[in-house]
Amino acid sequence: MGFLKKDISRRQFIGGALALAAASAVPSFIRGAYKPTQSDSLQVWTCGGLSEAFLDLNQVYTMHTGHNIQYTGAFAGAIGKSLLAEKSRTEVFGARGLELAKNMRKKGVSIAFEPLCFTDYVIVTPKGNPAGIRDLKDMAEPGVRVMLPLGASPPGSASVKGIMKLSGLTDGIMKNMIAENACVISMMCDLVEGKADVSIIEKRLTTHDRFKDRIEYFSIPAQFVPPAPLTFTINTMKYVQDRALAADYIEFTRSQEGQQILENHGFTSVHSARGLDLIERFGVKDV
Numbered sequence: 001m002g003f004l005k006k007d008i009s010r011r012q013f014i015g016g017a018l019a020l021a022a023a024s025a026v027p028s029f030i031r032g033a034y035k036p037t038q039s040d041s042l043q044v045w046t047c048g049g050l051s052e053a054f055l056d057l058n059q060v061y062t063m064h065t066g067h068n069i070q071y072t073g074a075f076a077g078a079i080g081k082s083l084l085a086e087k088s089r090t091e092v093f094g095a096r097g098l099e100l101a102k103n104m105r106k107k108g109v110s111i112a113f114e115p116l117c118f119t120d121y122v123i124v125t126p127k128g129n130p131a132g133i134r135d136l137k138d139m140a141e142p143g144v145r146v147m148l149p150l151g152a153s154p155p156g157s158a159s160v161k162g163i164m165k166l167s168g169l170t171d172g173i174m175k176n177m178i179a180e181n182a183c184v185i186s187m188m189c190d191l192v193e194g195k196a197d198v199s200i201i202e203k204r205l206t207t208h209d210r211f212k213d214r215i216e217y218f219s220i221p222a223q224f225v226p227p228a229p230l231t232f233t234i235n236t237m238k239y240v241q242d243r244a245l246a247a248d249y250i251e252f253t254r255s256q257e258g259q260q261i262l263e264n265h266g267f268t269s270v271h272s273a274r275g276l277d278l279i280e281r282f283g284v285k286d287v
């Protein structure tokens with residue numbers, strides 16, 4: 001695999017990395033005017049759940065090629081609606097949900113998409129699992145302190161509600177709720193401090209530096225997890241300035257190296273057995 005390279009000095013690389021960090025810290029692009037990228041750079045947006053992984057992906061890609069990635073991650077609902085309404089523009093977009101990718105293609109906002117990765121949901125407890133939680137049924141047992149991000153925006157809150165519904169445990173789990181959180185990070189901070197016994201979160205959060213050594217987590221049977229929010233796609237948008245550079249970047253995100261970075265952040269690779277199964281089961285193919 002030959003990623004497009006250009007000459008780059010150490011000073012240029014450090015400057016690019018600082019610019020990337022600054023761009024990601026201030027997601028004001030939706031309110032601002034679109035500005036085409038420089039000839040040696042690519043503008044990439046993703047839904048917020050991919051942010052940490054893409055900061056690593058972009059850094060490695062820049063080290064390989066010298067090309068600057070102008071990156072921003074933001075709230076999935078707002079960014080998707082803004083792009084569909086053509087109120088904002090980018091060149092490459094990492095989208096959550098297959099429906100969004102297909103809608104962008106139908107409207108002509110994007111010109112191609114490919115499967116990028118999949119997320120998953122897990123049961124999470126504080127380190128040591130003091131309440132002895134092992135499965136969803138345990139969350140409905142009397143006296144278990146449950147904390148869930150039901151106040152968060154979809155797809156996070158909707159997915160948790162869907163898991164409870166599909167498992168038939170909504171009433172039992174809701175009876176044990178001690179807090180309904182709007183921010184999953186804040187909720188996790190409370191959980192690791194022992195303010196609750198258990199929660200349901202995206203697996204990617206188990207890799208977060210604040211939590212990874214202070215929690216235990218358990219898988220949720222696939223039949224209880226709603227399929228809609230699991231899929232992430234990588235989309236080439238109609239505003240792309242350099243098709244060859246965009247294709248090269250997307251190839252890197254889907255390469256073994258790129259997919260390993262995503263796996264390190266808790267996502268499921270499109271090359272894994274589960275990833276290949278989900279691609280076929282959900283029909284994650286360009287329309």
